[in-house]
Amino acid sequence: MNKNTNSVNIMSMPTQEELCIKILEYVQNHSPKLYILTPCFGGVCYVNYVQSMIATLELFHQFGFPIQFEFCKSDSLITRARNNLIAKAMADTEMTHVLFIDNDLMWNPMNILKMILAEKGIVGGIYPLKKYHWSRLVGEDLSKTRSRCADELVVDDQNKIEEWLDKRNQSVLKSYVPDDVMIQSRLLSFNVNHLGNHLEIDDNLAKVRHIPTGFMLIQRSTIEKMHESFAETKYTDDVGFLTQEENKFAYALFECGVREGHYFSEDWMFCERWIQLGGDIWADVSISLTHTGIEDYRGSYLASLL
Template sequence: MTDDDKPIKILIATPCYQGMCHADYTLSLVKTFAYFQNKKNIKIAHKFILYDSLVPRARNYFSAMALSDKTITHLLFIDADIGWLPEDIMRLISHNKPIIGAAIAKKKYIWDKLRNEHVKQILLDDSLPIEEYRNRIRACLVEYAVNFGASREIKDGVLEVEHIGTAFMLIQRQALEKLCQHYPELKIRQSNHELLSIEALNHFYCLFELRLQEGRYLSEDFSFCKRWNDLGGKIYADLSISLMHHGAEDYYGSILGLDKTNRK
């Protein structure tokens, strides 16, 4: 799907449980609004939810808000500690998948990975520019917020996966509607709410409620993916997208980038 096709309106949804977002997030958001001004059939809307310590609940609020606005075609979760390029959003749109995300680097270095042969090759490669040298090593020392399934077929950087994190996840409206229809027991029934309109309350479901899978405790994003999987739906990851994930320092990289390193 491109901006030459039917009109698209994306709601960028960001939980800010401490009421703050990173400077790189802010810069990325400004660049995104500027970039999409030139896309005639793609519009961007944006919402924060502040000071809600229950992130699954905040994601449920956002889903209800998106469904209550008939002009919203996609819900895009972007966490407040993420940095991205506007082109990353365009890539997710272009794949035209019901649920697709980017695999972010987790905020922890796995130092044992220094023992891996392909990491050793990078360490000994004095031909690399210093910035590329650092970036490759750092990308190799982290794990990524994705659970792979049986598929190993990568097409245009995209792979079908079992679960993907919601830190940078694009969800088509039809997927949210189908989930609500299939899980009526998850509907939250209350007559008023300070964050939600009357119309939004009609679409208020616990789609991101935590759950167990064969004794495994799933996070809210993986629980959401499992509910979609149980309907026969598929989850996709664009492994080529490299996002900045801010913590004690900046963690970033892409899984396909690691694969290129392995083949060198």
């Protein structure tokens, strides 16, 4: 990931009532249908995921917004699982959007609707990696602190936390980031690659180079354009996941590969292909996601930028 000196511009935070009005209008005018796609090898989804899924189904039902979940539970090859899930969704001519959500994430379902309203070809939320960087509390490598007494380290910890909170308090966004979220997010790294050292945010959206597929929304028109432009990636499903009709939409858009001497994962490569066609990759920095591992890594990407 890139290390950036970020410039965060003032964002507009719509009220819940404003969002609801926009969503109702969108559903009425566009007749959308969302597919949520989740690869889950071994057939396992975390409780946090299931709770979010139930809340999402309830919310979409309230707005009369058709939604369908699809799972790939038997494929250990994540690239094929993602490609096959897209093919299954594309076979439904009423589908307008697909949203990949990994089985170890927890989300606020309203954020899905916010991304749909953004009307971007590819947009996603940024979630934390499953590792705390405790050295950030003392501003140095923890392996170098052994010669220092515990009292000194406690003072450093407190000073660093106060520094983070002071910086948050100077921001116009201070009311959106509680103390605990600010501290936790500063100890985490986030799964995103920026375009440069300046991150410009407009209406919660920032143009970036790569976002992870774990919470990525893709418009149908984006996939159709990529199918046309990367026709050489057409393949036949050999694992029996797709029907004959669904197999017509099987394209290996998610592939690992080497670009500029770097090994790219399937999500980075997918983003690169869209950029190659003149598209943009967007991140909604207002979305907070919890990444479940040996504990819940609750991260606000917005807080990490302050």
